[in-house]
Amino acid sequence: MSIATATWIDGEPATALPLPDRALEFGDGLFETLLLRRGKPLYQDIHLERLAHGLQVLDFPDCMAAAAQQLGHAAAAAGEFGWQWTALRLTVSRGSGPRGYAPPVAARPRIIITVTALERHCQNMSSPAKLSLSTVRWPTQPALAGLKHLNRLEQVMAAAQCRSQGADEALMLDQSGHLVSVVAGNLFLLSGGQLLTPALQHCGIAGTRRRLVIERWAAGAGLAVQECTLGLDQLASADEVFYSNSLMGVRPVSRCGELQWDSSAVCQALFEQYRRELP
Amino acid sequence: MSIATATWIDGEPATALPLPDRALEFGDGLFETLLLRRGKPLYQDIHLERLAHGLQVLDFPDCMAAAAQQLGHAAAAAGEFGWQWTALRLTVSRGSGPRGYAPPVAARPRIIITVTALERHCQNMSSPAKLSLSTVRWPTQPALAGLKHLNRLEQVMAAAQCRSQGADEALMLDQSGHLVSVVAGNLFLLSGGQLLTPALQHCGIAGTRRRLVIERWAAGAGLAVQECTLGLDQLASADEVFYSNSLMGVRPVSRCGELQWDSSAVCQALFEQYRRELP
Numbered sequence: 001m002s003i004a005t006a007t008w009i010d011g012e013p014a015t016a017l018p019l020p021d022r023a024l025e026f027g028d029g030l031f032e033t034l035l036l037r038r039g040k041p042l043y044q045d046i047h048l049e050r051l052a053h054g055l056q057v058l059d060f061p062d063c064m065a066a067a068a069q070q071l072g073h074a075a076a077a078a079g080e081f082g083w084q085w086t087a088l089r090l091t092v093s094r095g096s097g098p099r100g101y102a103p104p105v106a107a108r109p110r111i112i113i114t115v116t117a118l119e120r121h122c123q124n125m126s127s128p129a130k131l132s133l134s135t136v137r138w139p140t141q142p143a144l145a146g147l148k149h150l151n152r153l154e155q156v157m158a159a160a161q162c163r164s165q166g167a168d169e170a171l172m173l174d175q176s177g178h179l180v181s182v183v184a185g186n187l188f189l190l191s192g193g194q195l196l197t198p199a200l201q202h203c204g205i206a207g208t209r210r211r212l213v214i215e216r217w218a219a220g221a222g223l224a225v226q227e228c229t230l231g232l233d234q235l236a237s238a239d240e241v242f243y244s245n246s247l248m249g250v251r252p253v254s255r256c257g258e259l260q261w262d263s264s265a266v267c268q269a270l271f272e273q274y275r276r277e278l279p
Numbered sequence: 280m281s282i283a284t285a286t287w288i289d290g291e292p293a294t295a296l297p298l299p300d301r302a303l304e305f306g307d308g309l310f311e312t313l314l315l316r317r318g319k320p321l322y323q324d325i326h327l328e329r330l331a332h333g334l335q336v337l338d339f340p341d342c343m344a345a346a347a348q349q350l351g352h353a354a355a356a357a358g359e360f361g362w363q364w365t366a367l368r369l370t371v372s373r374g375s376g377p378r379g380y381a382p383p384v385a386a387r388p389r390i391i392i393t394v395t396a397l398e399r400h401c402q403n404m405s406s407p408a409k410l411s412l413s414t415v416r417w418p419t420q421p422a423l424a425g426l427k428h429l430n431r432l433e434q435v436m437a438a439a440q441c442r443s444q445g446a447d448e449a450l451m452l453d454q455s456g457h458l459v460s461v462v463a464g465n466l467f468l469l470s471g472g473q474l475l476t477p478a479l480q481h482c483g484i485a486g487t488r489r490r491l492v493i494e495r496w497a498a499g500a501g502l503a504v505q506e507c508t509l510g511l512d513q514l515a516s517a518d519e520v521f522y523s524n525s526l527m528g529v530r531p532v533s534r535c536g537e538l539q540w541d542s543s544a545v546c547q548a549l550f551e552q553y554r555r556e557l558p
Contacts, residue, residue: 002384002499007299015298016295016296016297016298017288017291017295017296017300017303018294018295018296018557019294019296019297019391020286020393021296021303022435023303024296024302024303024372024391024429025310025368025370025429025431026306026368026429026430026431026432026434026435027305027306027429027430027431027432028431028432028435031304056437058432058435059436064458075383087378089304089378094435095302099366099368099393099395100438100440100463101431101434101435101437101462102435102438102439102441102442103435103438105442111381112303114298114299114378116378134424137420137422139418139423140418140419140420141416141418141419141433141454142454143415143416143433143436143555144418144433149432150304150305150430150431151305151306151429151430151431152305152306152307152348152380152430153307153337153423153428153429153430154307154420154423155304155305155308156285156301156305156307156337156373156381156382156424157337157338157422158380158381158384159379159381160338160381161381162381163381166478170495175419175420175421177306184379184380188445198340199460217497226336240354247543250319267321274433
């Protein structure tokens with residue numbers, strides 16, 4: 001079975017990346033994964049805001065207008081393919097440059113967009129996830145915390161380990177053993193009627209759906225969210241656990257090792273908020 | 280002026296990387312930078328040993344025979360081009376895979392080799408370097424410390440900052456403020472007649488020339504090397520400072536901010552060891 005997918009580089013259909021490229025050489029770039037429904041990107045503004053922030057931190061030349069324009073083109077193409085649900089990955093590389101770590105003074109970023117048809121019906125909440133506890137921990141790096149940059153080896157290793165353990169997702173800790181996230185999503189605990197989520201000053205990715213839970217969906221469900229330092233003990237005593245990501249919205253967690261949660265009421269309430277916002 | 284360079288992917292001349300590729304997507308791979316003299320790689324065994332170790336940590340399928348064979352081919356080509364000195368970058372990507380962090384179970388690594396002619400005469404020791412102190416710190420990640428993997432954003436940022444400060448190289452610290460390295464090289468201090476170099480349990484790259492200083496060249500100069508935790512106070516009180524990398528061997532440091540060093544006698548003695556080993 002062939003997977004339905006298409007790629008553009010700088011707006012042109014492409015099957016290969018021109019070399020040299022600093023994203024290949026050093027992970028010198030950023031990315032976003034957007035969900036599209038019938039060719040319409042969800043929460044595009046929030047994705048582009050995070051991307052713009054990342055470009056600023058990495059001192060890339062401004063290429064947001066081109067990114068937005070090419071994103072619109074690729075999304076429209078996915079709609080024309082007739083795809084109901086699409087994952088769109090937008091990667092911005094710093095582009096070509098001479099040998100060595102130093103980026104060119106006048107870098108010309110390259111925009112790589114890939115769309116992939118999804119088989120899942122994303123308007124339905126995903127079934128509860130069974131988590132393993134990853135032994136791979138996030139690196140401590142306040143200078144890059146929150147960004148969705150291209151240096152993602154820890155998540156690659158954790159995802160491989162997760163699969164070998166037969167789990168749906170894996171819980172990842174920081175270097176001090178505090179909770180951070182799952183491999184591809186942000187973590188939330190319900191505790192004493194309040195939502196808690198790991199603060200991300202030292203590591204982790206500030207997910208778009210995490211932001212929506214904090215700024216909008218939690219309030220819509222009558223809850224407040226606190227960003228704080230959380231340990232495995234707080235996980236053990238949580239009344240409900242779920243995670244958020246761009247392709248699933250929010251997804252309940254039913255197990256993590258020996259721990260079990262039967263309730264997913266808050267996650268369901270948040271998913272309802274999300275579902276109502278779908279285009 | 281065109282830069283003399285050539286690239287091969289999996290042994291074939293190439294100007295573009297087939298997509299998808301996980302090195303582009305996640306920095307999922309490793310690299311080595313070798314110095315060639317008249318098409319002969321220096322210290323190839325040590326480079327390939329580090330690469331093999333990295334492949335093991337990242338759980339790549341064994342591709343060392345192909346890497347060595349293609350390295351030999353590219354090095355010979357650089358010799359046939361008539362280049363006296365060549366930088367050869369060997370990158371191993373995990374190759375293609377489906378969308379998402381999890382690597383394919385049966386990954387087929389891709390080997391990308393680029394040779395670039397160097398203008399510098401590498402049999403001569405480089406002039407003393409002026410260092411700036413980078414505000415970009417290494418991430419704390421014991422699981423990947425020492426490896427030359429493709430997640431190199433900190434060095435990219437530090438190199439950009441270094442250039443904007445008009446320095447030759449930049450000193451990089453760890454998250455606790457201890458000395459680690461320069462952007463593209465390992466650091467050594469001469470203190471009380473002994474060589475000291477930062478231990479690399481938490482971050483940094485275990486350079487091939489660092490290993491040669493520790494295992495061979497220092498003894499040849501009548502010195503011992505201690506790997507330890509070092510701070511800026513030890514830098515300030517050092518009698519001599521230098522760094523090592525694959526293209527320069529060892530290079531003296533003359534300044535770092537307000538600090539100054541006039542002596543480079545030990546660095547010169549080590550460079551002599553190195554020079555005698557050149558093919």
